[in-house]
Amino acid sequence: MAATFPSRAGDPGARTRRAVRSYVAIGDSFTAGAAEASTIEGHAERLWADELAEALRSAAAPAEVAYRNLAVPGASGPEVAAGQIEPALQLSPDLVTVFCGANDVLLSIRPDIDAYRAALSEIFGSLRSVFPDAAMVTATCPDLQFLPFRPRSSERVRRGMSAVSEATRELAGGHDVLCLDFATNPQAGKRENFAADGIHPSDAGSRHTAAAFAEAIDEVLGVEIDRRGLDIDSEEEA
Numbered sequence: 001m002a003a004t005f006p007s008r009a010g011d012p013g014a015r016t017r018r019a020v021r022s023y024v025a026i027g028d029s030f031t032a033g034a035a036e037a038s039t040i041e042g043h044a045e046r047l048w049a050d051e052l053a054e055a056l057r058s059a060a061a062p063a064e065v066a067y068r069n070l071a072v073p074g075a076s077g078p079e080v081a082a083g084q085i086e087p088a089l090q091l092s093p094d095l096v097t098v099f100c101g102a103n104d105v106l107l108s109i110r111p112d113i114d115a116y117r118a119a120l121s122e123i124f125g126s127l128r129s130v131f132p133d134a135a136m137v138t139a140t141c142p143d144l145q146f147l148p149f150r151p152r153s154s155e156r157v158r159r160g161m162s163a164v165s166e167a168t169r170e171l172a173g174g175h176d177v178l179c180l181d182f183a184t185n186p187q188a189g190k191r192e193n194f195a196a197d198g199i200h201p202s203d204a205g206s207r208h209t210a211a212a213f214a215e216a217i218d219e220v221l222g223v224e225i226d227r228r229g230l231d232i233d234s235e236e237e238a
Helices: 048-060 077-089 100-108 113-130 151-174 204-220
Strands: 020-028 066-069 093-101 135-139 178-179
Touching: 020 048, 020 077, 048 066, 048 093, 048 204, 077 100, 077 113, 093 204, 100 113, 100 151, 113 135, 113 151, 135 151, 135 204, 151 178, 178 204
Parallel strands: 020 066, 020 093, 093 135, 135 178
Antiparallel strands: none
């Protein structure tokens, strides 16, 4: 998806280039890929986090960039906090992407937004307290309008995703975490960016997601990254 993010032109990080030597991705199946990916028509063959890592490595060569994708399919915010914070801390990352929230809505009749807020606050706070200078990026979730739900269920999901996105924006701002706004991104409204299940990225969606994160960490956070291999053609945003 093409990037939409707040301007931080006055932030020193936007003027000083920084090298990444350890990248950690945490989250759910949007980052990890579906557990049953091979059975989902149109599911991306390459994960967006893998593509982002490749772009980081291309810029760093001949230096190496360690990369771990700790995301777990089906994980809710509290499950991400419980199972992925400690492994992430042990990897001493200087770049972390955090992408979760959809399962907090999809797997519950009444989403517990307070539990999601507490979990995301713990994720951001734990990482920021140990690695205050790390580049950290999160994103709001698309509204998942292509799910094969009845109108009443679709409205429940829409309201839940809106609440999750609002919490994500607020908590990111409070922990100096850059937040990409995928909830309102035009690419989120294009069917070709999703697999047949309407949840997981297609190859096109994976490429757009990687491009959005790459653009943000390059232009806003000043991270060294080679974006030439990623599709960031602004004409596709129309």
